[in-house]
Amino acid sequence: MKLSFVKFITALLIIVNSFCSLSVWADGRMEFIKVSLNDNWKFSRDPQGKGFNDHTSLKWEDVSFPHSWNTQDVMDDDPGYYRGTGWYKRKVKIDPGLKNKQLFLYFDGANQQSEIFVNGKSAGSHIGGYTRFCIPISNFLNFNNPEDNEVVIKVDNRHNDDIPPLSADFTFFGGVYRNLYLIVKDEVHFDLTDYASNGVYVNTPLVSEKSASVVVRSKLSNSVRQLNRVLVETSVIDSLGNKVAVVRSSVKLTPDVKSEISQEIKGINNPHLWSPDAPYLYKVISRIYDAKSKRLLDEVINPLGFRWFKFDPNEGFFLNGKRCKLIGTSRHQDYEDMGNALPAALHIRDVELLKEMGGNFLRIAHYPQDPVILEMCDKLGILTSVEIPVVNAITESEEFYTNCREMQKEMIRQNYNHPSVILWAYMNEVLLKPKFANDVKRQDEYYKNITALVQNLEDLTRKEDPSRYTFISNHGAYDLYKRVGLTSIPMVIGWNLYQGWYGDKIEGFGQFLDKFHKENPGKSLMVTEFGADADPRLRTFNPLRFDKTVEYASFYHEVYLKEIEKRDFVAGAAVWNLADFNSEQREETMPHMNNKGLLTWNRKPKDIYYFYQANLLRKPFVRIASRSWNLRSGIADSDNHDFCIQKLKVYTNQKEVTLIVNGKNLGTKIAKDRICLWDVPFINGLNTLEAVVKEGGLLYKDYTEIDFKLLPYNLNSSLVPFKEMNILLGSQRYFIDDLKHVVWIPDQPYRAGGWGYTGGMPFKLNNGNKDGYGSDGNIRGTFDDPLFQTQRVGINEYRLDVPDGLYHISMYFSELNDGREKAPLLYNLNNSVAKRADSARVFSVSVNDKQLLKALNIREEAGANAGLIKSMEVFVEGGKGISIKFSPIEGNPVLNALQIRKEF
Known part of the structure; x- marks a missing residue:
């Protein structure tokens, strides 16, 4: 039937009114339609699996796409998050004039098993949470009653042994978390059902x-x-x-x-x-x-895009005949308070931030992402790799193998036409947690099946697209990957290396690269992951491995980038990660988060982001590295000084930088490895800082303000009056609470006229993997976990020689020994086990010889790994100061943090 122009307009208006659509026109007539179908959905969880038709037990809420049902439960204190079935439903108006057209529902992504029902009948299904899929629906529509068409979507994100990923250090958010479109085509059209490509x-x-x-x-x-x-x-x-x-x-x-x-x-x-x-x-x-x-x-x-490229095992990567070192990041797709259900603008902004950093490479890991990502990489000139979510392990079943192959075909065909794509990948750290560790023969069989799957995916990929390179990423167990054969099959080998973080010394990074190149001279190499957690609230002047401070992460990246840049055979490197991302199983200083991002979860730059700008940007650049550490505290240098000297770092790509603080020129420094350092005398209150470089007769400046809370060297000082003090025991790091405008400072031993502890040792977690810096456990009941994750064990007394007056004291406690062995998580690359010895702990606390806490039992009162705060008022007179004494009854007394505030 040939439809008139008026009928087409009528059909379009109905769809526009229903969907807020986007239409495509040609020669004055509508030839096909692609409209979003994101609004006016009803959603319900179905944890019992009772099914859509059981309306009495399902509770429906209004939602729109993109949507995930895990935006909140991944951040609470309860282990796990909802992995099960969710239902979506809505009415769709379809004009009878479209009867002879071909109609499709086109999904950009739904995690991870989906089945689509139209008017009560199953129209199609899809396996996999990260690739697009297209469902023809014309045969299921009621064209005689345009008001009476219902679409129902069933989505299930529960674990399935036959669907990758099986496990990973990221959250498997459930839902229709990308866009959904209704597409109307003529009876003759480019094939949308060829693995949801555009044909x-x-x-x-x-x-x-x-x-x-x-x-x-x-x-x-x-x-x-x-x-x-x-x-x-x-x-x-x-x-x-x-x-x-x-x-x-x-x-x-x-x-x-x-x-x-x-x-x-x-x-x-x-x-x-x-x-x-x-x-x-x-x-x-x-x-x-x-x-x-x-x-x-x-x-x-x-x-x-017209370009040609090659990987050379000795000389690196070449684009259009010129050497091009690939430097960039990997990316996860989630965002604070949204999970992975992001609007296009936030996906776009991520690629813009990578470009603004000076990066030229994006490893799209560990799964294909929203279509707009590659669209932006094409536009901005970011070279990319894309991979399917085969992570950590495989299942030895034909269903699993088939799903891997289908995902690889979908990924390649859907993204085939993007000039930014140079690498197709299909595995990440697949030997990280080998199965059958207690059965050597069975484990060898498992390894052979992995190798067979690798070869199968390699052959498939080369057949699907001979113009690009193949790629897998391995963790640092070089000998194991070589023995299993995974270092010889792909065209390019990626290594996820964390020397100086999860294990080994930081010097081992360069040594690893040299060893691999020497033993595999014909194989191209990339560093596909490297990074260190940087909780933006934690700062220090004494960085230690696994202290989670921005300063250690900065040191780590400064070392790694230097080693990468000086080796031509390293084709490129991708920082892990562009931004912090959700990993529900993680605990640590910011539970449920992987803090290795150069940006925070809501995309605020950390110091390390500026370091990469200084190294990668070609235009003149200068940035005060710790500009986000704009709330500081410290002790006056002496009783006669009203300032505190602290280190300040500036990143630049220029030869030298001049620093001006509070209007005073602190001199010019020559940059070494893009870094300049000053000792800055911070005064109490607001400090202004300006870093200046000169290039080509022009001045380039970076300006920031730092609010400094100066603490007296002598607590009875008239030069710097005592107001308050917030102390982290057993710690060498600062904790900045921007919301409360509070800075918690590291502990120190008691000094006459000042303050500090007597007796005891810092709590040390015996797990053989870290430098023993406090606990890595989630502290229940608080978002300020670092206040409770360090402590002084066996403390005798805490003394503060404060002036007379009325004081408010808060003591922070937590029982960090929970009596169990904590199994290593999947991201713990050296497989160590955290041993936590059970211990009874009962003690009393006296303040100025008055017993205020009698027989305190933290475990009994709050439970293990929970925060407990005891507050009280103390009146000090006669120049006695404050003396807090701890009397053991059973086990060792502990104190995690201490807050003292003078009321008057």
Whole structure:
């Protein structure tokens, strides 16, 4: 049936009114429609699995897509998060005039098993949470009653042994967490059901500075029940809209049969090349016309970038004939308070932040991400790798193997036309937690099955796309990966290396790279992960491995980048990670978070981000590194000084920097490895800082303000009056609470006239993996975990020689020994076990010889790994100061943190 223009307009208006849609037009007539179907959904969890039809037990709420049901429960104190079934439903108005069109529901992503019902019948299903899928729905619609069409979506994110990922250091958020579209096509169209690609595949087999050629494969779908002849036209359009080349092919379509044609465009002279410095994009416009009426039936637009590249095992990566060191980050797709259900603007902003950092590479890990990510990488000139979520382990079943292959095909075909993609990956750290550790023979069989799967995916990938390189990422167990054979199969090997963090000394990083290159001279190498946790609330002037401070992470990256840059055979490196991300199983200083990001979860830069800008940007750059540490505290240098000297770091790509503090020039420093250091005398209150560089007769400046809370050297000082003190016991780090405008400072031994502890030792977690810096456990009942994660064990007394007055005292306690062995988590790369010895602990606390806490039993009162705060008022007179004494009854007394505030 041939529809009139008026009927098409009516159909479009109905869809627009229902969906707030986007339509596509050509030659004054609507030829196909793609509209978002994101609004007006009802959602319900179904933890009992009773099914959609049991309306009495399901509680429905209004939602829109993108949507995840795990935005809140992944951050609470209860272990685990909802992994089960969720249902979505809504009515869809369909105009009868669309009866002879082909209608599809097109999902950008739903995690992880989905089944779609239209008017009560199953229209299709999909396995996998990170690739797109397309469901034809025309045969299930009621065109006679346009008001009476219901779409129901069932999504399930529970663990399934046959679906990767099986386990990982990230959260498997559930829901329809990306966009959903309704697509209307003519009966003849480019095939959307070819693994949810757009049906057109663009290749550039020959590219040079002087000429280029383009080959376009188009897959056509014909649902017309008669012989049909169409004209397929492919045009190459430059960035100004000029038609560079065009080719047309006449095609005879067999009824109800899918066809494929290939078209070649030769002799595109002097092409604009695509690169990170100049990401010039052409467009390839593919159109299908009815050969007789010349009516436009379908249209697909793809990006086109002319570039050529190669990996050289000795010289690294080359783009367009020039060496190009790939430096960038990996990325996870979640965000604070949103889970992974992000609007496009936040995906776009992530790629912009990577570009603003100076990065030219994005490892899209550990799964394909929102389509807009690669769109932006094309536009901004970010080279990429993309991988499927085979992480940590496999299941030895045909179902698992099939799902891996299907995911790989979906990933490749959906993202085939992006010039930014140079690597297809298919595994990450697959030997991290080997199964059958107590059965050598069975484990060898498991390893052989992994190798077979690797080879199978390698062969599939090379067949699907011979123009790009293949890739897997391994963790640092080099000998194991070599023995199993995984270092020889892929074209490029990625290594996730954490020497100086999870294990080994930091010097071992460069040694590892040299060893691999020496023993595998014909294999290209990338560093696909490296990083150290940096809780932005934690700072120190004495960084230690695993203290989670920004300062240790900065030191770590300064070492790693230097080692990467000086080795040509290292083709590139990706920091783990662009931004902090959710990993529900994690505990540590910020429970449920992996803090290795260069940006916070809500994308605020950490010091390390500026370090990479100083190294990667070409325009003049200067940045005060610790500008986000704008609330500080410290002790006056002496009783006669009203300032505290603390280190300040500046990053720059210029030769020298001048620092001006509170209007005073502190001198000019020569940058070493892009770093300048000063000893800055901070005064009480607001301090102004300005870092200045000069280049080409121009001044470039960075300005910040730091609010400094100066503490007296002598607590009875008249120069610096005592107001309050917040102390972390057993700690060498500062904890900054921006919300309460409070700084917690490291502990110290007692000094006459000052303050400090007597007796005891810092709590040390015996797990053989870290430097013993406090507990790594989640402290229940608080967001300020670092206040409770360090303590002084066996303390005798805490003394503060404060002046007379009324004081408010708060003592912070936590029982960090929970009596159990804590199993190593999957991200703990050296497999150590945290041993926590059970211990009874009962003690009394007296303040100025008055017993205020009698027979305190932290475990009995609060439980293990929970925060307990005891507050009281103390009146000090006669120059006695404050003396807090701890009397053991059973076990060793402890104190985690102490807060003293003078009321008057």
